[in-house]
Amino acid sequence: MLITQESAIRPPRGTQLDAVRRRGWKAWLWLCLGGALLPFTIFANVVPVAAWLAPVFLMRFVRTMRAAISLPVIGLLGYLTALLVLRDSVPSPALYFFALPAGLTMIISYGADRLLARRISGVLGTLVFPATDTAVNFLLGVLNQDAFATVGASAYTQASGLPLIQLVSVTGLWGLNFLIAWLRLS
Amino acid sequence: MNDLWEHGFDVRKVLRSTAVFVSFLIAVLLFGGAQLAFFPPAAARSEWPL
Numbered sequence: 001m002l003i004t005q006e007s008a009i010r011p012p013r014g015t016q017l018d019a020v021r022r023r024g025w026k027a028w029l030w031l032c033l034g035g036a037l038l039p040f041t042i043f044a045n046v047v048p049v050a051a052w053l054a055p056v057f058l059m060r061f062v063r064t065m066r067a068a069i070s071l072p073v074i075g076l077l078g079y080l081t082a083l084l085v086l087r088d089s090v091p092s093p094a095l096y097f098f099a100l101p102a103g104l105t106m107i108i109s110y111g112a113d114r115l116l117a118r119r120i121s122g123v124l125g126t127l128v129f130p131a132t133d134t135a136v137n138f139l140l141g142v143l144n145q146d147a148f149a150t151v152g153a154s155a156y157t158q159a160s161g162l163p164l165i166q167l168v169s170v171t172g173l174w175g176l177n178f179l180i181a182w183l184r185l186s
Numbered sequence: 187m188n189d190l191w192e193h194g195f196d197v198r199k200v201l202r203s204t205a206v207f208v209s210f211l212i213a214v215l216l217f218g219g220a221q222l223a224f225f226p227p228a229a230a231r232s233e234w235p236l
Contacts, residue, residue, distance in 0.1 A: 056187045063188060123203045126189060163218030170217075179214065182207055183187055 027064040031073065034058035038081045042102075042152055043089070051157035052183055059129070062110045071111050079103030082152070101140055102152055109133040109181075130181035134174050141173075154180045 034057030040050035058077075062070040082099035090098050112132040117125045141150045150156075155176035158164050167175050193199040 056191075059188045060191060063192070123206050126203045126207070162222055163215050166218030166221045167214050169221070179211065182210075 024065065027061050027070075030057040030064070031061040031077070034061060035077050035081070038077065039085050041154060041157055042081065043085045045085075046157045046159075048157050048160060051154050051180060055181070056183070058106075059110065059113070062114060067111070067114045071107050071114070074110050075103040075107040077103075078106035105133070105136050105140065105152070108136050126182065130178045133181040134178045137177060138174050153177050 034054045037047075037050040037054035037057070039045070040047040041054050058074060062074055064070075065073075079099050079102060082102035083095060086095060086099060109129060109132045113129040117128045119125075120128060137150070137153055141153070150173060153173050155165075155168065155173045158176060158180070165176065167179065171178075189200045189203055190197065197204055
Protein backbone atom coordinates (compact mmCIF):
# COMPACT_ATOMS: atom_id res chain seq x y z
CA MET A 1 0.00 0.00 0.00
CA LEU A 2 1.34 3.39 -1.05
CA ILE A 3 1.54 5.87 1.79
CA THR A 4 1.72 9.45 0.57
CA GLN A 5 2.81 12.33 2.73
CA GLU A 6 -0.74 13.71 2.80
CA SER A 7 -2.33 10.46 3.94
CA ALA A 8 0.34 10.04 6.60
CA ILE A 9 -0.50 13.45 8.09
CA ARG A 10 -4.27 13.31 7.80
CA PRO A 11 -5.87 10.66 10.04
CA PRO A 12 -7.92 8.08 8.11
CA ARG A 13 -11.70 8.22 8.20
CA GLY A 14 -13.41 6.59 11.14
CA THR A 15 -10.51 7.19 13.51
CA GLN A 16 -10.66 8.15 17.16
CA LEU A 17 -10.64 11.83 16.19
CA ASP A 18 -13.84 11.40 14.19
CA ALA A 19 -15.39 9.53 17.08
CA VAL A 20 -14.50 12.37 19.46
CA ARG A 21 -16.00 14.93 17.04
CA ARG A 22 -19.22 12.93 16.69
CA ARG A 23 -19.45 12.50 20.44
CA GLY A 24 -18.86 16.25 20.96
CA TRP A 25 -21.67 17.13 18.56
CA LYS A 26 -24.04 14.74 20.29
CA ALA A 27 -23.02 16.03 23.73
CA TRP A 28 -24.28 19.51 22.82
CA LEU A 29 -27.53 17.92 21.63
CA TRP A 30 -27.94 16.28 25.05
CA LEU A 31 -27.27 19.65 26.68
CA CYS A 32 -29.99 21.28 24.55
CA LEU A 33 -32.48 18.54 25.43
CA GLY A 34 -31.65 18.71 29.13
CA GLY A 35 -31.66 22.50 29.07
CA ALA A 36 -35.08 22.59 27.39
CA LEU A 37 -36.53 20.30 30.07
CA LEU A 38 -34.77 21.94 33.04
CA PRO A 39 -37.18 24.91 33.52
CA PHE A 40 -39.96 22.37 34.05
CA THR A 41 -38.16 20.80 37.01
CA ILE A 42 -38.11 23.81 39.35
CA PHE A 43 -40.69 25.89 41.18
CA ALA A 44 -44.08 26.60 39.51
CA ASN A 45 -44.46 25.04 36.03
CA VAL A 46 -43.40 21.53 36.98
CA VAL A 47 -43.72 18.48 34.75
CA PRO A 48 -42.95 15.43 36.93
CA VAL A 49 -41.36 13.34 34.19
CA ALA A 50 -39.06 16.24 33.23
CA ALA A 51 -37.50 16.06 36.69
CA TRP A 52 -36.42 12.47 35.95
CA LEU A 53 -35.34 13.02 32.33
CA ALA A 54 -33.60 16.43 32.23
CA PRO A 55 -30.75 15.43 34.55
CA VAL A 56 -30.17 12.21 32.57
CA PHE A 57 -29.35 14.29 29.46
CA LEU A 58 -27.32 16.82 31.46
CA MET A 59 -25.31 14.05 33.10
CA ARG A 60 -24.66 12.57 29.68
CA PHE A 61 -23.33 15.95 28.53
CA VAL A 62 -21.06 16.31 31.55
CA ARG A 63 -19.70 12.79 31.23
CA THR A 64 -19.04 13.12 27.50
CA MET A 65 -17.37 16.54 27.41
CA ARG A 66 -14.17 17.70 29.07
CA ALA A 67 -14.77 18.88 32.64
CA ALA A 68 -13.17 22.28 31.93
CA ILE A 69 -15.97 22.97 29.44
CA SER A 70 -18.91 20.99 30.77
CA LEU A 71 -18.86 22.13 34.40
CA PRO A 72 -18.93 25.92 33.75
CA VAL A 73 -21.57 25.38 31.07
CA ILE A 74 -23.75 23.29 33.38
CA GLY A 75 -23.35 25.88 36.17
CA LEU A 76 -24.33 28.69 33.81
CA LEU A 77 -27.31 26.68 32.59
CA GLY A 78 -28.49 26.14 36.18
CA TYR A 79 -28.08 29.84 36.94
CA LEU A 80 -29.94 30.99 33.81
CA THR A 81 -32.73 28.48 34.41
CA ALA A 82 -33.20 29.74 37.97
CA LEU A 83 -33.29 33.34 36.63
CA LEU A 84 -35.93 32.35 34.07
CA VAL A 85 -38.12 30.40 36.47
CA LEU A 86 -37.99 32.84 39.39
CA ARG A 87 -38.18 36.11 37.41
CA ASP A 88 -41.81 36.78 38.39
CA SER A 89 -41.43 35.72 42.02
CA VAL A 90 -38.24 37.46 43.19
CA PRO A 91 -37.58 41.19 42.65
CA SER A 92 -34.88 42.06 40.16
CA PRO A 93 -31.67 42.93 42.08
CA ALA A 94 -32.11 40.11 44.60
CA LEU A 95 -32.92 37.62 41.85
CA TYR A 96 -29.33 37.60 40.54
CA PHE A 97 -28.02 36.50 43.96
CA PHE A 98 -30.95 34.21 44.66
CA ALA A 99 -30.27 32.19 41.50
CA LEU A 100 -26.58 31.67 42.30
CA PRO A 101 -27.00 28.55 44.51
CA ALA A 102 -28.74 26.74 41.64
CA GLY A 103 -25.66 27.06 39.45
CA LEU A 104 -23.22 26.30 42.27
CA THR A 105 -25.14 23.21 43.36
CA MET A 106 -25.00 21.82 39.83
CA ILE A 107 -21.26 22.47 39.50
CA ILE A 108 -20.50 20.76 42.83
CA SER A 109 -22.77 17.72 42.21
CA TYR A 110 -21.79 17.08 38.60
CA GLY A 111 -18.15 17.91 39.39
CA ALA A 112 -18.07 15.32 42.20
CA ASP A 113 -19.43 12.75 39.77
CA ARG A 114 -16.76 13.59 37.18
CA LEU A 115 -14.04 13.43 39.82
CA LEU A 116 -15.06 10.33 41.78
CA ALA A 117 -17.63 8.14 40.03
CA ARG A 118 -15.20 6.54 37.56
CA ARG A 119 -12.72 5.74 40.34
CA ILE A 120 -15.32 3.91 42.43
CA SER A 121 -16.66 0.93 40.56
CA GLY A 122 -20.00 -0.82 40.85
CA VAL A 123 -23.00 0.25 42.85
CA LEU A 124 -21.01 2.61 45.10
CA GLY A 125 -19.94 4.63 42.07
CA THR A 126 -23.56 5.32 41.20
CA LEU A 127 -24.12 6.77 44.67
CA VAL A 128 -21.57 9.59 44.35
CA PHE A 129 -23.87 11.95 42.47
CA PRO A 130 -27.07 11.42 44.50
CA ALA A 131 -25.15 11.62 47.78
CA THR A 132 -23.40 14.87 46.79
CA ASP A 133 -26.52 16.44 45.27
CA THR A 134 -28.66 15.59 48.30
CA ALA A 135 -25.98 16.72 50.77
CA VAL A 136 -25.45 20.08 49.02
CA ASN A 137 -29.18 20.74 48.76
CA PHE A 138 -29.68 19.70 52.39
CA LEU A 139 -26.90 22.04 53.56
CA LEU A 140 -28.35 24.93 51.57
CA GLY A 141 -31.74 24.18 53.11
CA VAL A 142 -30.27 24.17 56.62
CA LEU A 143 -28.20 27.33 56.12
CA ASN A 144 -31.10 29.30 54.60
CA GLN A 145 -33.76 29.78 57.20
CA ASP A 146 -36.27 31.54 54.94
CA ALA A 147 -39.35 30.11 53.22
CA PHE A 148 -37.44 29.53 49.96
CA ALA A 149 -34.78 27.34 51.59
CA THR A 150 -35.70 24.13 49.76
CA VAL A 151 -37.27 25.65 46.66
CA GLY A 152 -34.94 23.83 44.24
CA ALA A 153 -35.44 20.35 45.73
CA SER A 154 -36.51 17.92 43.03
CA ALA A 155 -38.76 16.05 45.49
CA TYR A 156 -41.39 18.78 45.07
CA THR A 157 -41.81 17.84 41.42
CA GLN A 158 -43.31 14.47 42.38
CA ALA A 159 -46.12 15.90 44.51
CA SER A 160 -48.73 14.35 42.22
CA GLY A 161 -47.28 10.83 42.52
CA LEU A 162 -48.87 9.72 45.78
CA PRO A 163 -47.26 6.26 46.15
CA LEU A 164 -43.82 7.76 45.51
CA ILE A 165 -44.09 10.67 47.92
CA GLN A 166 -45.02 8.39 50.82
CA LEU A 167 -41.25 7.96 51.13
CA VAL A 168 -41.13 11.53 52.47
CA SER A 169 -42.98 10.37 55.60
CA VAL A 170 -39.95 8.21 56.46
CA THR A 171 -36.91 10.00 55.04
CA GLY A 172 -38.08 13.59 54.69
CA LEU A 173 -37.71 15.55 51.49
CA TRP A 174 -34.15 14.39 50.97
CA GLY A 175 -34.86 10.69 50.58
CA LEU A 176 -36.96 11.34 47.49
CA ASN A 177 -34.38 13.85 46.27
CA PHE A 178 -31.76 11.11 46.57
CA LEU A 179 -33.89 8.60 44.67
CA ILE A 180 -34.52 11.00 41.76
CA ALA A 181 -30.82 11.88 41.59
CA TRP A 182 -29.91 8.18 41.66
CA LEU A 183 -31.81 7.48 38.43
CA ARG A 184 -29.30 9.63 36.52
CA LEU A 185 -26.52 7.23 37.31
CA SER A 186 -27.85 3.77 37.89
CA MET B 187 -29.58 5.63 33.18
CA ASN B 188 -26.16 6.99 32.29
CA ASP B 189 -24.37 3.78 33.25
CA LEU B 190 -26.80 1.92 31.01
CA TRP B 191 -26.33 4.49 28.24
CA GLU B 192 -22.54 4.22 28.43
CA HIS B 193 -22.81 0.45 28.02
CA GLY B 194 -25.12 0.66 24.98
CA PHE B 195 -28.25 -0.11 27.03
CA ASP B 196 -26.99 -3.64 27.61
CA VAL B 197 -28.49 -4.40 31.02
CA ARG B 198 -26.21 -7.40 31.55
CA LYS B 199 -23.13 -5.16 31.76
CA VAL B 200 -24.54 -3.03 34.58
CA LEU B 201 -26.84 -5.63 36.02
CA ARG B 202 -25.92 -5.17 39.66
CA SER B 203 -26.30 -1.37 39.90
CA THR B 204 -29.47 -1.41 37.79
CA ALA B 205 -30.95 -4.22 39.87
CA VAL B 206 -30.16 -2.41 43.12
CA PHE B 207 -31.78 0.82 41.91
CA VAL B 208 -34.86 -0.87 40.41
CA SER B 209 -35.44 -3.01 43.50
CA PHE B 210 -35.09 0.09 45.68
CA LEU B 211 -37.61 1.97 43.51
CA ILE B 212 -40.06 -0.95 43.57
CA ALA B 213 -39.72 -1.19 47.37
CA VAL B 214 -40.49 2.54 47.69
CA LEU B 215 -43.54 2.25 45.42
CA LEU B 216 -44.81 -0.87 47.25
CA PHE B 217 -44.37 0.87 50.59
CA GLY B 218 -46.20 3.95 49.30
CA GLY B 219 -49.01 1.87 47.82
CA ALA B 220 -49.40 -0.11 51.03
CA GLN B 221 -49.46 3.04 53.13
CA LEU B 222 -52.15 4.58 50.92
CA ALA B 223 -54.21 1.38 50.88
CA PHE B 224 -54.02 0.41 54.55
CA PHE B 225 -53.45 3.74 56.30
CA PRO B 226 -55.37 6.38 54.30
CA PRO B 227 -55.48 9.90 55.74
CA ALA B 228 -58.56 10.64 57.87
CA ALA B 229 -60.13 12.93 55.27
CA ALA B 230 -60.04 10.17 52.65
CA ARG B 231 -61.82 7.52 54.76
CA SER B 232 -65.37 6.73 53.76
CA GLU B 233 -67.88 7.48 56.53
CA TRP B 234 -71.02 6.33 54.67
CA PRO B 235 -73.81 6.15 55.74
CA LEU B 236 -73.53 9.50 57.45
